[in-house]
Amino acid sequence: MNEKPEKLIDKKGLRLDGRKPDELRPVKLEVGVIPNADGSAYIEQGKNRILAGVYGPREVHPKHLALQDRTVLKCRYHMAPFSVQERKSPAPSRREIEISKVIRESLEPSVFMEYYPRTMIDVFIEVLQADGGTRCASITTASLALADAGIPLKDLVVACAAGKADDTIVLDLMDEEDKLGKADVPVALMPGLNGITLLQMDGKLTHEEFETVVNMAIEGCKKIYPMQKEALKAKYMGIKEEAEE
Amino acid sequence: MVSVVTRIKQKQIVQLLEKGKRLDGRELTDYRELKIDQGIIERAEGSARVRLGKTEIVVGTKVEMGEPFSDTPNEGVLTVNAELVPLASPKFEAGPPDENSIELARIVDRGIRESKVIDTEKLCIEKGKKVFVVFVDVYVLNHDGNLIDASALAAVAALLNTKMSNYEVEDGEVKLKSGYTQLPVRQHPITVTCAKIGEKLVVDPGLEEEQVMDARLSMAIDDDGDICAIQKGGTGYFTPEQVIEVSKLAKDKAKEMRKKLDW
Numbered sequence: 001m002n003e004k005p006e007k008l009i010d011k012k013g014l015r016l017d018g019r020k021p022d023e024l025r026p027v028k029l030e031v032g033v034i035p036n037a038d039g040s041a042y043i044e045q046g047k048n049r050i051l052a053g054v055y056g057p058r059e060v061h062p063k064h065l066a067l068q069d070r071t072v073l074k075c076r077y078h079m080a081p082f083s084v085q086e087r088k089s090p091a092p093s094r095r096e097i098e099i100s101k102v103i104r105e106s107l108e109p110s111v112f113m114e115y116y117p118r119t120m121i122d123v124f125i126e127v128l129q130a131d132g133g134t135r136c137a138s139i140t141t142a143s144l145a146l147a148d149a150g151i152p153l154k155d156l157v158v159a160c161a162a163g164k165a166d167d168t169i170v171l172d173l174m175d176e177e178d179k180l181g182k183a184d185v186p187v188a189l190m191p192g193l194n195g196i197t198l199l200q201m202d203g204k205l206t207h208e209e210f211e212t213v214v215n216m217a218i219e220g221c222k223k224i225y226p227m228q229k230e231a232l233k234a235k236y237m238g239i240k241e242e243a244e245e
Numbered sequence: 246m247v248s249v250v251t252r253i254k255q256k257q258i259v260q261l262l263e264k265g266k267r268l269d270g271r272e273l274t275d276y277r278e279l280k281i282d283q284g285i286i287e288r289a290e291g292s293a294r295v296r297l298g299k300t301e302i303v304v305g306t307k308v309e310m311g312e313p314f315s316d317t318p319n320e321g322v323l324t325v326n327a328e329l330v331p332l333a334s335p336k337f338e339a340g341p342p343d344e345n346s347i348e349l350a351r352i353v354d355r356g357i358r359e360s361k362v363i364d365t366e367k368l369c370i371e372k373g374k375k376v377f378v379v380f381v382d383v384y385v386l387n388h389d390g391n392l393i394d395a396s397a398l399a400a401v402a403a404l405l406n407t408k409m410s411n412y413e414v415e416d417g418e419v420k421l422k423s424g425y426t427q428l429p430v431r432q433h434p435i436t437v438t439c440a441k442i443g444e445k446l447v448v449d450p451g452l453e454e455e456q457v458m459d460a461r462l463s464m465a466i467d468d469d470g471d472i473c474a475i476q477k478g479g480t481g482y483f484t485p486e487q488v489i490e491v492s493k494l495a496k497d498k499a500k501e502m503r504k505k506l507d508w
Contacts, residue, residue, distance in 0.1 A: 094347050101344045105460075108480040185475070195482030199462065201475035202359045207492055210472050214488060 008165035008177055015177070017046075021170045022216060024160070024223055029141065029231035031148050039149025041231070043141040046174050047131035050138055052145040057119035071116035075104035077138055079127040099135050106139050106159065106188040106198035112152045121151065132178035133161045139188045139198065144228055148235070156228050157197055159188035160220035162213045164205060169212050171220045185210075187217035191225045255457035262445040268453060269298075274494060276449045276502070281398065283406040291407025291428065295399035298451060299389035301333075302396050304381060304403040308410070308428070310370065310419065311378040321368020321376040325354035327383040327396065334388035348478070349392055352436070353383060355474040356397050356465035360434040362404060367429045370412065375419055377409055379428070390452035393463050393476075397436035401508075404430050433508035434473060437495035438463040441483060446490060448498055462491045466499035468508075 005016060014020065025046035034040035037053035060066040077100040081087050092100075107123065123145065125138045136159035143157040162171050165181040178184055183203025189196055196218075205213060258268060265273060277298030286292035289305035313320060327350035329337045342350070357363070368377040381403065383396045408425035440450035440458040450458060459481025465474040472492060477483065483491070 094342075094351065097344050097347045098351050101348055102477070105478060105480055109460075109482045190482065193482070194484055196477070196485060196488055197482045199475055199477040199483070199488060201464075201472065202355050204359065204467065204471050204473050206471050207496060210492055211489055214485065218485060 004180065005176060008181060009168045009170075013168070015165065015170065015174075017174060021168050022219070024172045024220055025174065027224055027227055029144065029227055031144055031231045031235040037145070037149075039145045039147065039151070041141045041144035041148060043137050045131075045133065045137045045140075045172075047129055048127070048134055048137045049129040050134065050141055051126045051128065052138065052142040053124045053126075054121065054142075054145045054149040054151070055124070056121035056149070057116040057151070058122075060118065060120040065120070066118045069117055070113040071111075071118075072120040073104055073108050073111060073113070073123070074120060075100050075107065075123040075125070075142070077103055077125045077127070077135070079130060079134070083127045083130045099138075102198055102200065103135060103139055103142065107142060107146065107157055109195060109197045110143065110153045110155050110157045110190055111146065112154065115152055121146075121149075130175070132173050132175035133186065135159070135198075136161050136186050136188070140224060140228060144231060147232055155190035155192040155195075156225065157188050157190055158221045158225045158228055159186060159198060160217050160224060161186040162217035162220060164203065164209065164213070169209065169216060171216050183209075183213070185213045185217060187214060187221065189218055189221040191222055251456055254453055258454060258457055259443045259445075262442055262447070267447065269451065273445065274448045274498065276498070277451070279398075279502075279505075281402050281506070283402055289403075290409065291403045291405075293399050293402035293406060295395045295402065297391060297395040297398075297449070299387055300391060300395045301385075301387040302392070302399040303384045303386055304396070304399040305384070306382070306403050306407045306428075307380040308407065309378050309380070310375055313369070313373065313376040317365075318373035319369045319376075320365040321363070322378040323354070323358060323363060323365065323381065324378065325350045325357065325381045325383065325400065327353065327385070329385050329388070333385045337385075337388070348476075349385075349396060350383065352393055352463060352474070352476045353381070353396050353400050355476075356434045356436050357381070357400060357404070360432045360465060360467040360473040362401065362430055362432045362434065364429040364431055368409075370419055371414065371417075379404075379407070388452065390455045391438055391449050393461075394436050394438050394449060397434070397465065401430075401433055401435075404428060405433075432468050433503070433506075434465045434467050435499040435502050435508070436463055436465040436474075437498045439491045439494055440479075441481060441487065446487065446494065448494060462488065464492060464495040466495055468503075470496055470500065472496075
Protein backbone atom coordinates (compact mmCIF):
# COMPACT_ATOMS: atom_id res chain seq x y z
CA MET A 1 0.00 0.00 0.00
CA ASN A 2 1.09 3.58 -0.64
CA GLU A 3 2.10 5.91 2.18
CA LYS A 4 -0.85 7.11 4.22
CA PRO A 5 -1.46 10.79 3.67
CA GLU A 6 -1.26 12.80 6.86
CA LYS A 7 -4.17 15.04 5.98
CA LEU A 8 -7.08 14.56 3.62
CA ILE A 9 -7.83 18.28 3.37
CA ASP A 10 -5.01 20.80 2.81
CA LYS A 11 -4.66 24.33 4.20
CA LYS A 12 -6.56 25.81 1.26
CA GLY A 13 -9.46 23.48 2.01
CA LEU A 14 -8.77 21.34 -1.06
CA ARG A 15 -8.73 17.54 -1.20
CA LEU A 16 -5.95 15.12 -2.19
CA ASP A 17 -6.97 15.25 -5.85
CA GLY A 18 -7.42 19.04 -5.75
CA ARG A 19 -11.22 18.98 -5.55
CA LYS A 20 -13.31 21.38 -3.49
CA PRO A 21 -15.36 19.72 -0.71
CA ASP A 22 -18.61 19.76 -2.69
CA GLU A 23 -17.10 18.82 -6.05
CA LEU A 24 -17.76 15.53 -7.87
CA ARG A 25 -15.05 13.52 -9.58
CA PRO A 26 -15.25 13.57 -13.38
CA VAL A 27 -18.06 11.24 -14.49
CA LYS A 28 -18.26 9.54 -17.89
CA LEU A 29 -21.28 7.41 -18.78
CA GLU A 30 -21.90 5.27 -21.82
CA VAL A 31 -24.96 3.20 -22.73
CA GLY A 32 -25.09 0.03 -24.86
CA VAL A 33 -21.56 -1.27 -24.41
CA ILE A 34 -22.15 -5.06 -24.26
CA PRO A 35 -23.58 -6.32 -27.57
CA ASN A 36 -24.93 -9.59 -26.09
CA ALA A 37 -26.80 -8.00 -23.18
CA ASP A 38 -30.40 -6.76 -23.45
CA GLY A 39 -29.21 -3.56 -21.85
CA SER A 40 -25.84 -2.35 -20.64
CA ALA A 41 -23.94 0.68 -19.42
CA TYR A 42 -20.45 1.72 -18.37
CA ILE A 43 -19.31 4.33 -15.87
CA GLU A 44 -16.05 6.02 -15.10
CA GLN A 45 -16.11 8.07 -11.92
CA GLY A 46 -12.65 9.05 -10.77
CA LYS A 47 -10.67 5.86 -11.21
CA ASN A 48 -13.77 3.67 -10.88
CA ARG A 49 -14.44 1.63 -14.01
CA ILE A 50 -17.67 -0.33 -13.80
CA LEU A 51 -19.81 -2.28 -16.28
CA ALA A 52 -23.44 -3.26 -15.81
CA GLY A 53 -25.36 -5.69 -18.02
CA VAL A 54 -29.06 -6.59 -17.89
CA TYR A 55 -30.61 -9.82 -19.18
CA GLY A 56 -34.37 -10.20 -19.20
CA PRO A 57 -37.20 -10.30 -18.56
CA ARG A 58 -36.50 -13.98 -19.18
CA GLU A 59 -37.49 -17.40 -17.91
CA VAL A 60 -36.98 -17.86 -14.18
CA HIS A 61 -34.22 -20.17 -13.16
CA PRO A 62 -34.56 -22.08 -10.83
CA LYS A 63 -38.28 -22.32 -11.62
CA HIS A 64 -39.61 -22.39 -8.04
CA LEU A 65 -38.45 -18.79 -7.53
CA ALA A 66 -41.06 -17.53 -10.01
CA LEU A 67 -43.69 -15.11 -8.64
CA GLN A 68 -47.24 -15.15 -9.96
CA ASP A 69 -47.85 -11.42 -9.69
CA ARG A 70 -44.50 -9.83 -10.45
CA THR A 71 -41.04 -10.30 -11.87
CA VAL A 72 -38.02 -11.34 -9.83
CA LEU A 73 -35.13 -8.90 -9.84
CA LYS A 74 -31.74 -10.44 -9.27
CA CYS A 75 -28.53 -8.58 -8.82
CA ARG A 76 -24.89 -9.59 -8.66
CA TYR A 77 -22.21 -7.07 -7.73
CA HIS A 78 -18.78 -8.49 -8.33
CA MET A 79 -15.25 -7.13 -8.23
CA ALA A 80 -12.61 -8.30 -10.68
CA PRO A 81 -9.53 -9.83 -9.01
CA PHE A 82 -7.37 -7.06 -10.52
CA SER A 83 -9.70 -4.19 -9.51
CA VAL A 84 -7.90 -3.43 -6.24
CA GLN A 85 -4.33 -3.09 -4.95
CA GLU A 86 -4.04 -6.61 -3.56
CA ARG A 87 -5.59 -9.34 -5.72
CA LYS A 88 -9.14 -10.08 -4.65
CA SER A 89 -10.28 -13.68 -4.72
CA PRO A 90 -12.90 -14.05 -7.47
CA ALA A 91 -15.23 -15.95 -5.11
CA PRO A 92 -18.03 -13.67 -3.87
CA SER A 93 -17.12 -12.19 -0.48
CA ARG A 94 -19.60 -11.40 2.30
CA ARG A 95 -19.19 -7.74 1.41
CA GLU A 96 -20.14 -8.40 -2.21
CA ILE A 97 -23.18 -10.47 -1.18
CA GLU A 98 -24.41 -7.65 1.07
CA ILE A 99 -23.77 -5.00 -1.59
CA SER A 100 -25.61 -7.11 -4.19
CA LYS A 101 -28.61 -7.13 -1.85
CA VAL A 102 -28.64 -3.41 -1.11
CA ILE A 103 -28.14 -2.55 -4.80
CA ARG A 104 -31.09 -4.77 -5.73
CA GLU A 105 -33.21 -3.07 -3.07
CA SER A 106 -32.12 0.32 -4.37
CA LEU A 107 -33.15 -0.50 -7.95
CA GLU A 108 -36.38 -2.39 -7.24
CA PRO A 109 -38.44 0.67 -6.19
CA SER A 110 -37.86 2.11 -9.67
CA VAL A 111 -39.02 -0.94 -11.65
CA PHE A 112 -42.64 -1.68 -12.59
CA MET A 113 -42.25 -5.18 -11.15
CA GLU A 114 -45.88 -6.17 -11.84
CA TYR A 115 -45.49 -5.76 -15.62
CA TYR A 116 -43.62 -9.04 -16.04
CA PRO A 117 -45.09 -11.78 -13.82
CA ARG A 118 -43.38 -15.21 -13.79
CA THR A 119 -40.16 -13.79 -15.25
CA MET A 120 -36.77 -12.76 -13.94
CA ILE A 121 -34.53 -9.81 -14.66
CA ASP A 122 -30.81 -10.27 -14.07
CA VAL A 123 -28.53 -7.34 -13.32
CA PHE A 124 -24.82 -8.11 -13.46
CA ILE A 125 -22.31 -5.56 -12.24
CA GLU A 126 -18.58 -6.01 -12.75
CA VAL A 127 -16.17 -3.62 -11.07
CA LEU A 128 -13.07 -3.54 -13.30
CA GLN A 129 -11.30 -0.95 -11.16
CA ALA A 130 -12.31 0.31 -7.73
CA ASP A 131 -11.65 3.81 -6.38
CA GLY A 132 -14.10 4.29 -3.52
CA GLY A 133 -17.84 4.66 -3.94
CA THR A 134 -18.23 1.60 -6.16
CA ARG A 135 -21.69 0.75 -4.87
CA CYS A 136 -22.96 4.20 -5.81
CA ALA A 137 -21.36 4.18 -9.25
CA SER A 138 -22.74 0.66 -9.74
CA ILE A 139 -26.29 1.80 -8.99
CA THR A 140 -26.00 4.78 -11.35
CA THR A 141 -24.83 2.56 -14.20
CA ALA A 142 -27.13 -0.43 -13.43
CA SER A 143 -30.18 1.83 -13.58
CA LEU A 144 -29.05 3.01 -17.02
CA ALA A 145 -28.59 -0.60 -18.13
CA LEU A 146 -32.18 -1.38 -17.02
CA ALA A 147 -33.44 1.58 -19.02
CA ASP A 148 -31.34 0.49 -22.01
CA ALA A 149 -32.96 -2.98 -21.79
CA GLY A 150 -36.30 -1.27 -22.36
CA ILE A 151 -37.67 -2.15 -18.94
CA PRO A 152 -40.32 0.39 -17.88
CA LEU A 153 -39.00 2.43 -14.96
CA LYS A 154 -40.73 4.92 -12.67
CA ASP A 155 -37.52 6.95 -12.58
CA LEU A 156 -33.79 6.50 -13.01
CA VAL A 157 -31.92 5.71 -9.81
CA VAL A 158 -28.77 7.73 -9.26
CA ALA A 159 -26.37 7.36 -6.36
CA CYS A 160 -23.61 9.37 -4.76
CA ALA A 161 -21.86 9.30 -1.41
CA ALA A 162 -21.00 12.12 0.95
CA GLY A 163 -19.12 11.97 4.19
CA LYS A 164 -16.54 13.51 6.46
CA ALA A 165 -12.82 13.71 5.77
CA ASP A 166 -10.76 15.17 8.63
CA ASP A 167 -13.30 17.72 9.87
CA THR A 168 -14.79 18.70 6.53
CA ILE A 169 -18.02 17.44 4.99
CA VAL A 170 -17.16 16.24 1.48
CA LEU A 171 -18.99 14.94 -1.59
CA ASP A 172 -18.19 11.81 -3.63
CA LEU A 173 -15.45 10.21 -1.52
CA MET A 174 -12.43 8.74 -3.27
CA ASP A 175 -10.60 5.65 -2.05
CA GLU A 176 -8.36 7.37 0.56
CA GLU A 177 -11.23 9.44 1.96
CA ASP A 178 -13.38 6.32 2.13
CA LYS A 179 -10.72 4.37 4.05
CA LEU A 180 -9.20 7.11 6.25
CA GLY A 181 -12.13 9.51 6.53
CA LYS A 182 -14.45 9.83 9.51
CA ALA A 183 -17.72 8.88 7.86
CA ASP A 184 -19.10 7.59 4.57
CA VAL A 185 -22.78 7.87 3.65
CA PRO A 186 -23.81 6.38 0.30
CA VAL A 187 -27.23 7.58 -0.90
CA ALA A 188 -29.31 6.45 -3.88
CA LEU A 189 -32.10 8.71 -5.10
CA MET A 190 -34.99 8.67 -7.55
CA PRO A 191 -34.91 12.44 -8.19
CA GLY A 192 -38.29 12.59 -9.91
CA LEU A 193 -40.05 10.82 -7.04
CA ASN A 194 -37.96 12.34 -4.24
CA GLY A 195 -37.30 8.84 -2.94
CA ILE A 196 -34.17 7.61 -1.20
CA THR A 197 -33.73 3.95 -2.16
CA LEU A 198 -30.36 3.30 -0.56
CA LEU A 199 -28.92 4.74 2.60
CA GLN A 200 -26.01 3.34 4.53
CA MET A 201 -23.44 4.80 6.81
CA ASP A 202 -20.34 3.97 8.71
CA GLY A 203 -18.26 6.32 10.84
CA LYS A 204 -19.48 8.85 13.36
CA LEU A 205 -21.63 11.91 12.75
CA THR A 206 -23.72 14.17 14.94
CA HIS A 207 -27.34 14.56 13.85
CA GLU A 208 -26.62 18.03 12.45
CA GLU A 209 -23.68 16.71 10.44
CA PHE A 210 -25.77 13.79 9.24
CA GLU A 211 -28.43 16.11 7.88
CA THR A 212 -25.79 18.17 6.05
CA VAL A 213 -24.17 15.04 4.63
CA VAL A 214 -27.45 13.58 3.37
CA ASN A 215 -28.39 16.86 1.71
CA MET A 216 -24.97 17.12 0.09
CA ALA A 217 -25.25 13.55 -1.24
CA ILE A 218 -28.71 14.36 -2.64
CA GLU A 219 -27.28 17.43 -4.41
CA GLY A 220 -24.53 15.20 -5.83
CA CYS A 221 -27.15 12.76 -7.15
CA LYS A 222 -29.01 15.62 -8.78
CA LYS A 223 -25.82 16.64 -10.61
CA ILE A 224 -25.28 13.13 -12.02
CA TYR A 225 -28.96 12.62 -12.99
CA PRO A 226 -28.82 14.85 -16.13
CA MET A 227 -25.62 13.07 -17.21
CA GLN A 228 -27.49 9.76 -17.02
CA LYS A 229 -30.25 11.13 -19.24
CA GLU A 230 -27.69 12.51 -21.70
CA ALA A 231 -25.97 9.13 -21.94
CA LEU A 232 -29.27 7.42 -22.75
CA LYS A 233 -30.15 10.03 -25.34
CA ALA A 234 -26.68 9.82 -26.88
CA LYS A 235 -27.14 6.14 -27.75
CA TYR A 236 -30.62 6.48 -29.20
CA MET A 237 -29.94 9.75 -31.05
CA GLY A 238 -26.97 7.92 -32.62
CA ILE A 239 -29.26 5.11 -33.79
CA LYS A 240 -31.76 7.61 -35.12
CA GLU A 241 -29.10 9.42 -37.14
CA GLU A 242 -27.84 6.14 -38.55
CA ALA A 243 -31.35 5.20 -39.58
CA GLU A 244 -31.90 8.52 -41.33
CA GLU A 245 -28.70 8.26 -43.35
CA MET B 246 -44.90 -14.20 -3.10
CA VAL B 247 -47.25 -11.81 -1.38
CA SER B 248 -50.03 -14.12 -0.30
CA VAL B 249 -53.72 -13.25 -0.12
CA VAL B 250 -53.58 -13.37 3.68
CA THR B 251 -50.73 -10.87 3.67
CA ARG B 252 -52.70 -8.55 1.37
CA ILE B 253 -55.64 -8.59 3.78
CA LYS B 254 -53.31 -8.11 6.74
CA GLN B 255 -51.59 -5.24 4.95
CA LYS B 256 -54.89 -3.45 4.55
CA GLN B 257 -55.73 -4.04 8.19
CA ILE B 258 -52.33 -2.82 9.40
CA VAL B 259 -52.44 0.31 7.22
CA GLN B 260 -56.00 1.14 8.33
CA LEU B 261 -55.02 0.74 11.99
CA LEU B 262 -51.92 2.90 11.49
CA GLU B 263 -54.06 5.67 10.04
CA LYS B 264 -55.72 5.77 13.47
CA GLY B 265 -52.31 5.69 15.16
CA LYS B 266 -52.71 2.08 16.32
CA ARG B 267 -50.88 -1.19 15.78
CA LEU B 268 -52.00 -4.83 15.68
CA ASP B 269 -50.62 -5.61 19.13
CA GLY B 270 -51.89 -2.39 20.70
CA ARG B 271 -48.52 -0.65 20.81
CA GLU B 272 -47.97 3.05 20.10
CA LEU B 273 -46.13 3.76 16.81
CA THR B 274 -42.89 4.48 18.64
CA ASP B 275 -43.10 1.75 21.30
CA TYR B 276 -40.69 -1.15 21.60
CA ARG B 277 -42.01 -4.55 22.61
CA GLU B 278 -41.07 -5.85 26.04
CA LEU B 279 -37.30 -6.28 26.25
CA LYS B 280 -35.54 -8.80 28.46
CA ILE B 281 -31.79 -9.36 28.59
CA ASP B 282 -30.05 -12.21 30.43
CA GLN B 283 -26.27 -12.33 30.47
CA GLY B 284 -23.90 -15.24 31.06
CA ILE B 285 -26.30 -18.00 30.04
CA ILE B 286 -23.70 -20.18 28.25
CA GLU B 287 -20.88 -21.13 30.62
CA ARG B 288 -18.61 -22.55 27.93
CA ALA B 289 -18.56 -19.28 26.03
CA GLU B 290 -16.26 -16.42 27.07
CA GLY B 291 -19.32 -14.18 27.04
CA SER B 292 -22.99 -14.64 26.27
CA ALA B 293 -26.39 -12.99 26.37
CA ARG B 294 -29.97 -13.78 25.51
CA VAL B 295 -32.29 -11.03 24.29
CA ARG B 296 -36.03 -11.42 24.13
CA LEU B 297 -37.81 -8.65 22.25
CA GLY B 298 -41.46 -9.63 22.32
CA LYS B 299 -41.36 -13.14 20.88
CA THR B 300 -38.10 -12.56 19.00
CA GLU B 301 -35.32 -14.44 20.73
CA ILE B 302 -31.59 -14.12 20.09
CA VAL B 303 -28.64 -15.75 21.81
CA VAL B 304 -25.15 -14.35 21.27
CA GLY B 305 -22.07 -16.24 22.38
CA THR B 306 -18.55 -14.87 22.17
CA LYS B 307 -15.31 -16.82 21.94
CA VAL B 308 -11.89 -15.27 22.44
CA GLU B 309 -8.95 -17.05 20.83
CA MET B 310 -5.40 -16.23 19.93
CA GLY B 311 -4.64 -15.51 16.30
CA GLU B 312 -2.79 -13.31 13.86
CA PRO B 313 -3.59 -9.63 13.27
CA PHE B 314 -4.41 -8.21 9.84
CA SER B 315 -1.34 -6.86 8.04
CA ASP B 316 -2.75 -3.31 7.88
CA THR B 317 -3.53 -3.22 11.62
CA PRO B 318 -0.59 -5.13 13.19
CA ASN B 319 -1.19 -3.85 16.73
CA GLU B 320 -4.94 -4.41 16.92
CA GLY B 321 -7.02 -7.42 17.86
CA VAL B 322 -9.59 -8.82 15.48
CA LEU B 323 -13.38 -8.79 15.72
CA THR B 324 -15.57 -11.09 13.61
CA VAL B 325 -19.34 -11.23 13.65
CA ASN B 326 -21.34 -14.09 12.22
CA ALA B 327 -25.10 -14.66 12.24
CA GLU B 328 -27.02 -17.89 11.92
CA LEU B 329 -30.70 -17.94 11.03
CA VAL B 330 -31.18 -21.41 12.47
CA PRO B 331 -33.97 -23.44 10.86
CA LEU B 332 -35.82 -24.03 14.12
CA ALA B 333 -36.44 -20.29 14.47
CA SER B 334 -38.86 -19.84 11.58
CA PRO B 335 -40.62 -21.85 8.84
CA LYS B 336 -38.84 -19.54 6.37
CA PHE B 337 -35.30 -20.43 7.49
CA GLU B 338 -33.39 -23.25 5.86
CA ALA B 339 -30.24 -25.07 6.87
CA GLY B 340 -27.19 -24.46 4.74
CA PRO B 341 -24.49 -21.90 4.11
CA PRO B 342 -25.34 -18.31 5.18
CA ASP B 343 -27.66 -16.58 2.73
CA GLU B 344 -27.81 -12.84 1.99
CA ASN B 345 -30.16 -12.21 4.91
CA SER B 346 -27.88 -13.70 7.53
CA ILE B 347 -24.83 -12.05 5.96
CA GLU B 348 -26.59 -8.68 5.98
CA LEU B 349 -27.65 -9.15 9.62
CA ALA B 350 -24.09 -10.06 10.65
CA ARG B 351 -22.64 -7.10 8.78
CA ILE B 352 -25.13 -4.63 10.31
CA VAL B 353 -24.31 -5.88 13.83
CA ASP B 354 -20.59 -5.81 12.96
CA ARG B 355 -20.78 -2.23 11.67
CA GLY B 356 -22.60 -1.03 14.79
CA ILE B 357 -19.89 -2.48 17.03
CA ARG B 358 -16.92 -1.60 14.82
CA GLU B 359 -17.85 1.96 13.89
CA SER B 360 -18.73 3.00 17.44
CA LYS B 361 -15.42 1.44 18.57
CA VAL B 362 -17.00 -0.70 21.27
CA ILE B 363 -13.82 -2.68 21.86
CA ASP B 364 -10.46 -1.06 22.43
CA THR B 365 -8.80 -3.37 19.88
CA GLU B 366 -5.30 -2.12 20.67
CA LYS B 367 -5.64 -3.66 24.12
CA LEU B 368 -6.17 -7.04 22.43
CA CYS B 369 -2.65 -6.99 20.98
CA ILE B 370 -0.30 -9.53 22.55
CA GLU B 371 2.72 -9.22 20.29
CA LYS B 372 2.71 -6.59 17.55
CA GLY B 373 2.27 -8.11 14.11
CA LYS B 374 2.33 -11.66 15.46
CA LYS B 375 -0.24 -12.48 18.10
CA VAL B 376 -3.48 -10.83 19.07
CA PHE B 377 -6.79 -11.85 20.61
CA VAL B 378 -9.52 -12.61 18.10
CA VAL B 379 -13.06 -12.01 19.34
CA PHE B 380 -15.74 -14.09 17.65
CA VAL B 381 -19.29 -12.84 18.06
CA ASP B 382 -21.84 -15.45 16.98
CA VAL B 383 -25.43 -14.32 16.67
CA TYR B 384 -27.93 -17.16 16.97
CA VAL B 385 -31.53 -16.40 16.04
CA LEU B 386 -33.76 -18.77 18.01
CA ASN B 387 -37.19 -17.35 17.25
CA HIS B 388 -37.97 -14.88 14.47
CA ASP B 389 -40.83 -12.53 15.28
CA GLY B 390 -39.49 -9.43 13.56
CA ASN B 391 -36.76 -6.84 14.08
CA LEU B 392 -33.84 -9.25 14.28
CA ILE B 393 -31.49 -6.30 13.73
CA ASP B 394 -32.18 -4.39 16.96
CA ALA B 395 -32.42 -7.55 19.07
CA SER B 396 -29.16 -8.96 17.65
CA ALA B 397 -27.29 -5.68 18.06
CA LEU B 398 -28.40 -5.47 21.71
CA ALA B 399 -27.51 -9.10 22.35
CA ALA B 400 -24.06 -8.65 20.81
CA VAL B 401 -23.20 -5.66 23.04
CA ALA B 402 -24.67 -7.42 26.11
CA ALA B 403 -22.51 -10.47 25.36
CA LEU B 404 -19.37 -8.37 24.86
CA LEU B 405 -20.00 -6.63 28.21
CA ASN B 406 -20.04 -10.09 29.74
CA THR B 407 -16.90 -11.34 27.92
CA LYS B 408 -13.66 -12.22 29.68
CA MET B 409 -10.29 -13.07 28.21
CA SER B 410 -7.51 -15.19 29.66
CA ASN B 411 -4.58 -13.62 31.46
CA TYR B 412 -1.25 -14.31 29.81
CA GLU B 413 2.45 -13.57 30.04
CA VAL B 414 5.15 -13.50 27.38
CA GLU B 415 8.25 -15.52 28.26
CA ASP B 416 11.16 -15.71 25.78
CA GLY B 417 8.79 -14.89 22.95
CA GLU B 418 6.40 -17.63 24.03
CA VAL B 419 2.90 -16.70 25.07
CA LYS B 420 1.81 -18.55 28.18
CA LEU B 421 -1.70 -18.50 29.60
CA LYS B 422 -1.99 -17.76 33.28
CA SER B 423 -4.84 -18.47 35.62
CA GLY B 424 -7.56 -15.88 35.95
CA TYR B 425 -9.44 -13.67 33.55
CA THR B 426 -9.65 -10.02 32.57
CA GLN B 427 -12.80 -8.27 31.43
CA LEU B 428 -12.87 -7.44 27.70
CA PRO B 429 -12.20 -3.66 27.36
CA VAL B 430 -15.63 -2.34 26.32
CA ARG B 431 -15.96 1.44 26.09
CA GLN B 432 -19.11 2.11 24.04
CA HIS B 433 -22.66 0.73 24.10
CA PRO B 434 -24.27 1.40 20.73
CA ILE B 435 -28.03 0.88 20.46
CA THR B 436 -29.55 0.16 17.07
CA VAL B 437 -33.05 1.43 16.37
CA THR B 438 -35.04 0.18 13.39
CA CYS B 439 -38.05 1.95 11.90
CA ALA B 440 -40.30 0.44 9.27
CA LYS B 441 -42.19 2.49 6.71
CA ILE B 442 -45.71 1.18 6.13
CA GLY B 443 -47.73 3.33 3.77
CA GLU B 444 -46.74 6.82 4.87
CA LYS B 445 -46.33 5.90 8.54
CA LEU B 446 -43.16 5.11 10.44
CA VAL B 447 -43.21 2.49 13.18
CA VAL B 448 -40.44 1.61 15.63
CA ASP B 449 -39.48 -2.02 16.28
CA PRO B 450 -41.55 -3.70 13.54
CA GLY B 451 -43.01 -7.12 14.41
CA LEU B 452 -42.95 -9.99 11.91
CA GLU B 453 -46.35 -9.18 10.39
CA GLU B 454 -45.38 -5.53 10.04
CA GLU B 455 -42.12 -6.55 8.36
CA GLN B 456 -44.03 -8.71 5.90
CA VAL B 457 -46.09 -5.77 4.70
CA MET B 458 -43.60 -2.90 5.13
CA ASP B 459 -42.29 -0.84 2.22
CA ALA B 460 -38.82 -0.42 3.66
CA ARG B 461 -36.86 -0.27 6.88
CA LEU B 462 -34.14 2.01 8.20
CA SER B 463 -31.80 1.04 11.04
CA MET B 464 -29.52 3.47 12.84
CA ALA B 465 -26.90 2.67 15.47
CA ILE B 466 -26.55 5.40 18.11
CA ASP B 467 -23.46 5.56 20.34
CA ASP B 468 -23.05 6.77 23.95
CA ASP B 469 -22.63 10.39 22.76
CA GLY B 470 -25.95 10.24 20.92
CA ASP B 471 -24.18 10.35 17.55
CA ILE B 472 -25.01 8.12 14.58
CA CYS B 473 -22.35 5.52 13.79
CA ALA B 474 -23.99 3.11 11.35
CA ILE B 475 -27.04 3.06 9.09
CA GLN B 476 -28.67 0.47 6.87
CA LYS B 477 -31.73 0.82 4.68
CA GLY B 478 -33.46 -2.38 3.63
CA GLY B 479 -36.58 -3.43 1.79
CA THR B 480 -37.89 -2.69 -1.66
CA GLY B 481 -39.50 0.68 -1.02
CA TYR B 482 -38.07 4.13 -0.43
CA PHE B 483 -37.91 6.95 2.14
CA THR B 484 -38.28 10.65 1.43
CA PRO B 485 -35.40 12.84 2.69
CA GLU B 486 -37.79 14.23 5.34
CA GLN B 487 -38.60 10.72 6.57
CA VAL B 488 -34.87 9.94 6.83
CA ILE B 489 -34.38 12.91 9.15
CA GLU B 490 -37.49 11.92 11.11
CA VAL B 491 -36.08 8.41 11.60
CA SER B 492 -32.74 9.83 12.77
CA LYS B 493 -34.55 11.86 15.43
CA LEU B 494 -36.70 8.92 16.48
CA ALA B 495 -33.58 6.73 16.70
CA LYS B 496 -31.82 9.26 18.90
CA ASP B 497 -34.78 9.52 21.29
CA LYS B 498 -35.46 5.80 21.48
CA ALA B 499 -31.76 4.98 22.01
CA LYS B 500 -31.58 7.51 24.84
CA GLU B 501 -34.69 6.08 26.45
CA MET B 502 -33.39 2.52 26.19
CA ARG B 503 -29.91 3.46 27.41
CA LYS B 504 -31.48 4.85 30.56
CA LYS B 505 -33.53 1.69 31.14
CA LEU B 506 -30.54 -0.59 30.56
CA ASP B 507 -28.15 1.62 32.49
CA TRP B 508 -25.59 1.37 29.64
